[in-house]
Amino acid sequence: MSERIPVFKPYIGVDTAKAAVDALDLGWLGMGSYVRDFEARLGSVLGVEGERVVAVNTGTSALHLAMLSLGIGPGDEVITPSFNNIGDFQAIRQAGAEPVFCDIDEETLGIDVEKAEALISPRTKALIGMDYAGIPCRLDALQEMAARHQLKVIHDAAHALGSRLHGRSMAAYGDITIFSFDPVKIITSIDGGALVVETATQVEALHRYRLLGMDQSARRMYTNERAWTYDVADRGFRYHLANLHASIGLSQLELLSAFIETRRDACRRYAALLAGVEGLRLPATDFTDVAPFIYYVRIAGGRRDDVIRSLSEAGIDTGIHWIPGHNFTLLKTCRRGDLSVTERVGREILTMPLHSFMPAST
Template sequence: MERIPVFVPCMGNDTKKHLEDALDVGWLGMGSYTKEFEDRISDFLDLKDRFVVATNTGTSSLHIALRAAKIGSGDEVITPSFNYVADHQAIKMTGANVVMCDIQEDNLGIDCSQVEKLITDKTKAIIPLHFAGIPCDQKGVFEIAQKYDLRIIEDAMHAFGTTIDNKKIGSYGDITCFSFDPVKIITSIDGGCVIVNDEDEFHYLQNLRLLGVDKDTTERYKNKRSWDYDVISEGYRYHLTNIMASVGISQIKRVNEFIKSRQKTCQEYNNAFKNIEGLKVPQTDFREISPFIYSLRILDDKREYLIKHLDELGIDVGIHFIPVHKHKYFTNDKYGDMTVTDKVVKEVLTLPLHTNMKSDYIKRVIDGVASFFKNN
């Protein structure tokens, strides 16, 4: 029996053709395809007076977003422990201190009532996560930022295409970061981007991603290089290559198709599981959600038994996430009350979710989960 993996990237002949075309151009580094990908991101998100800077990973986008927000040594940044460790490492890379916060039960996003308890005179920013593509209490986060004069860097790595009040995440607000890694909704093999309002921050981000070199971005967008340049700031090798961008272009051309197919699968899962005692399904109908993963909560300490049951049926699952405050490297970092986080991390289970997922895969997953609870 064919195993069902948690993730399957959607790569067709169109992606192969885009790659071949990019290779034929002969300019492998950052270039015109990078610029086209940025423009297509801007168009998809309906950006107005906001600017896109593509990077080689989502983590590097977080790092330079923090630096553009002038986060540095001695500062504090509040972020959920319930996330992958990239955000926390990016904060540490700036020299700032990580302060970890609890989450809400309903959307598994940052708990704004707990955020306020963690704010000090050293707090400079908040990084909220839109877990699984489902929005956190964004309004509450923005209100806290305004009250305490803080920067917001939205971790929208899971939420490329999610809308709130008919506006796509990233099209408004402060700073937003997205990821295009191998298993995200669209991929550029690896990649990410930062979106900002301020033109000066935009140009600073362009310098940060390319070793602090001025002039070179404009020339590279033309598949050329500037041999007369200066180094005007700190900088890193975080730029996205033409080759990676060509994959991203092939994907973003189909992004609406990808999102709709994933929404449909999540809706099927919700309908199948919503009345099963011992399960908690995501509290959304997915109509406005661009879902990166489908994450259930398994109650009554049955998660490990369900994992074993599904494994025997050839169905892989994942766990998002191990809380960061439990990792050895972060044991000395500050964190608040973690009542909800410590509860949720024992319950969450990620089921397979693919773009254009095979119907027999969906049926096997649904039948596998249902059969476990029928007998347990």
């Protein structure tokens, strides 16, 4: 029997193993020089100063810290697509605020800006724009609308490292942009995340937040040293990225362009093979400016389970990204207004296998 084709298959090469060994040989396993270098290199890739990048241990941690950095807390509301990762909802709740679920638009599967505007209340503090599958949501319209209402935009680009909009990287959009480097993202640091912020004051606060509130200088730890005297004047969390993970992330960043191109090729092969199939809706992009994290199809007519079963019998794994948030017991009170597109997409969406360096014969 031939080997099954998984939905995700992270690239782990000789260079990845060498990066891990190099970090272990250094002997400084916590946050240190590799984290500094990872932030600088990520900034270069995104076209921003490395000092504006703060690396953390997960994308969900990055979302939580984004909330705190923008002053979001108890009594506040954050408008988010219901069609989003559970990490966004948990980060909002962890900050003490409440998610308010919004519908998505048919083309990008990102937040419906007009429906979001109708959900704004006196308690609204921010909106989340999430780039599903690496396809940018309507970021220009979202930012313009948020500015009119004096609201913040948290740009969740966890799927979109390497995507561009109007020639600009994803870091150019939002009051804060977050990225994820978990085991199945385009690049992985085994697990990890990052925030891109605007000011040195934000960076300094994030440095404290990610290290249990301690004020010992990140710059000292970046030289693989620690201070034995420090103050704690604010809350904090154990959210820092470790050298081992940062070293692996660095090695993967060097291959980012190759990862993206091979994934684009695979997505275009899917599009060519599946074009014209009755009852099947494909992503509305040619992938020229999209760094695809996943490739999805939408299956109309209630036939998704049949397709999942048939593909599984053929040795092809599939996934569902995502179950809409308003379906979860924890979040049923967060639904407001029309979610008809979300509900339809939630019934139809199916994730196909997509890997970097995916063979054409797959």
